[in-house]
Amino acid sequence: MHPVGHLQPPVLKLKKEKTSPRQRRSLDYSRTSCLMHIKADFLFYRRFGSLESVVAQIASYVKAVNAIYERTDFGGIKYIDFKVKSLHVSSTKDDPTSSMYSRFIGPEKLLMLHAQSNWDGYCLSYLLTDRDYSGVLGIAFNGQAGDLGGICSKHRKFQGTLRSLNTGLITIQKYGHYLPPRIIHIALAHELGHSLGAPHDESQQCTPFSWDTTHGNFLMFDYATDGDQPNNDRFSPCSTAFIGRTLRAKKDQCFVESDRPICGNQVLDPGEECDAGSEPTDPCCYAAGETEGLRCKLKTGAQCSPSQGPCCGPDCKYFSWGKLCQAETECLLGSTCLGNTAHCPAPVPKANFTPCLMGAQICLDGICRGSLCLIHRLEPCECVSSSPWEQCHLCCQKPGQPNTCASTTSSLLMAEFNGTRLPLTPGTPCKGHRGYCDKFHICRLVDEDGPMARVKNAIVGFVELEDMSAWMKTRWWAILLAILIVAAMMSFTVFFFERTEDSNRGKKKCMGLV
Template identity: 30%
Template structure:
């Protein structure tokens, strides 16, 4: 009886929390990453630089992230706030020193978007061959003292396309709205401008300033109820989305590029908004929203008038597995929907259709991986910029088997493992190009113009000490970005600048990483840190790998295989496993994985056995009860028919059997 009840409770909790092994073929866990060079300080203790050199190992290789503080995703005058249950609001201070962009050491064409919070990193790492994604483990795994983050590759994301006759979560058709031009409302500041725009005019106005709203479900489900966690997640997501847009060449007769987003404002709802005889996008609902209803209610907010676009993020499941919805912009003037949309009246209700929404909960009620959420958001914003769904053609929807996979505007959610998944198709690029030419100059703005104090040396500046310099605390660089006295550089701007002078040739500017394939780098007489030299080929590196041309080739790759996770028994699961050319995953050698390494049912023990993580069952059970609604319970019963039959059988069988047992005992006594 006790075992059966434990089984049922475990099954219920597993259903509610989801299973990361259903999302990923393989992933690894990380504890605190090695922050080799946190900051530069002067003798007076004042921080002079917020650049980071972050090193860690995963997937049989070393990662050396060279990161520079970068808050370009935030518009000038950016603000964030949280709305309380009573409607009052308070500001959220965003530490811009926690936002970074950069690259991998030794990989020129790599890109990294990252932020750090309480020593824990969230990052998206792009190389020529693969993309890697780091996010907090609590979103997908039980708590463990051995790790706090997970890392996975885009190629490890499981595809729903592998299932027969199943296309996965649907990204709802974008909505086109045809209205009577007389119903369109133009404010005094708005005017219809001619579509005869030049490439030069549009490239100056290269930024769509966006307003991001998180409802109470998103704040609890993705942000864990912590305002800074929610804000940082959103900033990192839109920073990566912005990169996808800015790298796109909106080709055609006029080629447009480096056009993207800045976040002007973030608003978070702490609790559900109480309503009386009306609707609000953040109100508590027993039944799921109809997808179009949610978008229309969100579009009633007059506050959206201030922005190029407004986007709602939520954490709820929708019928049909829909993950997002947005209004599509049209290249025709005097139309509503998408970027720069004017307001209009519908049934005496004023609507501003520069809107869209996306959800981070999938069809099964599980959290989306960060990579998946980025692609869903990109898709919906693509609609706002004028893109239709990709047509089923070889040009715009190539096969994953014979080509590079579907593009981001495919009607069904792409997972991110194919090369094309985070790119716009030629069809999309043509759609968006026409809209940008017609409308971008109506509401797009210039990207933050170069200015003294941004930490980057712009034209006309001798140095730039960032905020430290503007506050007069940089001994090398003045408030007006001029070198002070005999200074030849600022420590803020160069790795090989020490005490305002070019560093000596014995100054270490990049540490070697234990188990890595590159040597310590020292300054060479210039201000830039030179590339690290490689260690000798065949030098042993992480977890049985060998170095070749500065790259750690994993143990599995040396054996013409790839890393995988053994799931056949508890002992093999905590050994090194590789997948051979036939697709079979099996144990290679007898070396055990370190204690705390994640395995298929929990984590590895000190004696090399995969054991379930010890979790607070009472706490998790109460968490389930708090989330339980009649609709959720019915959905659970539908998805778990065997458990449902077992539960109701127990409800009937246990009391009846006890009654019979009592009757038999009384009869025997008589």
């Protein structure tokens, strides 16, 4: 099983807002695309090794996320998608002295540094990195009204510092292991859900794993997710309601119509021959700054452009047949160029049940995600134990019989595993999906309020002050009424006290007392 890392809670809680019938009628349903700025830092670039590979990875991430969002109905708002408007890849350490390039910077600090830049020209701005934050795969500011977080928020001051809260980040590593693409896709879709105003699923209706393990938890579940169950890439009814509310309130401020390619984003969109960015340095492809008829088209004499795929060389010609364009992995055979296209053919999966991850798992459909239980026609199950060590043992059960769940060290599975203790791979969910197995094979519960709590403490005071100010402006009459009531009560108290004192003095004089 491949776990999804702990995806931190949103910074600010969603506030209920009333929308008038006039506002609902004026919603522009043709504006369905959120234009993003995506920055891949040097560590992310180093993981994939070339600009073309990084662009291909990011394009695949966006395509997978769009497959999730486009099929979802957010309270009548449909076909929401994300497009890369601008892509920045740091192929070198631009400024080694910058704290942003420190290997040991925490996720909350990294997000705050990214948020210092002005991203007003974008619906959202996300940073991609390759850092090991243990169980944390991503963090993002939660969608709020105005500029207080999420989509369409503008650069503004928070406690004296300018920040853009339309930001988030994800990392592609956990406990020293690189994540499979599907888990990265789910992590990115989860964080974008926060940016669109969805908090973590909490109610029983929206966390079905607690009572039905068949379909798994929904996308906005706040702890570990395998990524293999039907609900893992779907939004719960709770999430669709929250996101629908945010979209109605904000999307028309920055969303655009979705049927236009974006020349200059280095991603090959439908309708483009090539896309080498905005700088006129590519020998094969006209840049975005050229005249309307030339931009994002192949130059005269060019057979192809490297922006089209890894099988095109810098001389604008196809690589010859047989050149390796995608290296072999544990579960995929290598791919080679065909000699007549810039695209690299999809790799062929290795046979199912091929051992992978140092023998801890098996390949299924080209992905290292299968449990060793499957080799013996058993099902993986979660070990029931109070010991954090035993919770990270491999346990198996007979298909559909949870009462037979036992560790591989058990006498019940002696014939299959010969009493061998098999530790789960780091990052595997444990303890009812409330924690992860670490690199020492110990189940660690994840601190739900970790990094984002520190981010919240840095800015929430100002936001609460802003909220109070806005409330006072719209509820001035209530404040005035409260002041008048308090003044009346104080006046009555003073008047009553004085009358009581005068009465007591009179009584004392009558009794001859002074």
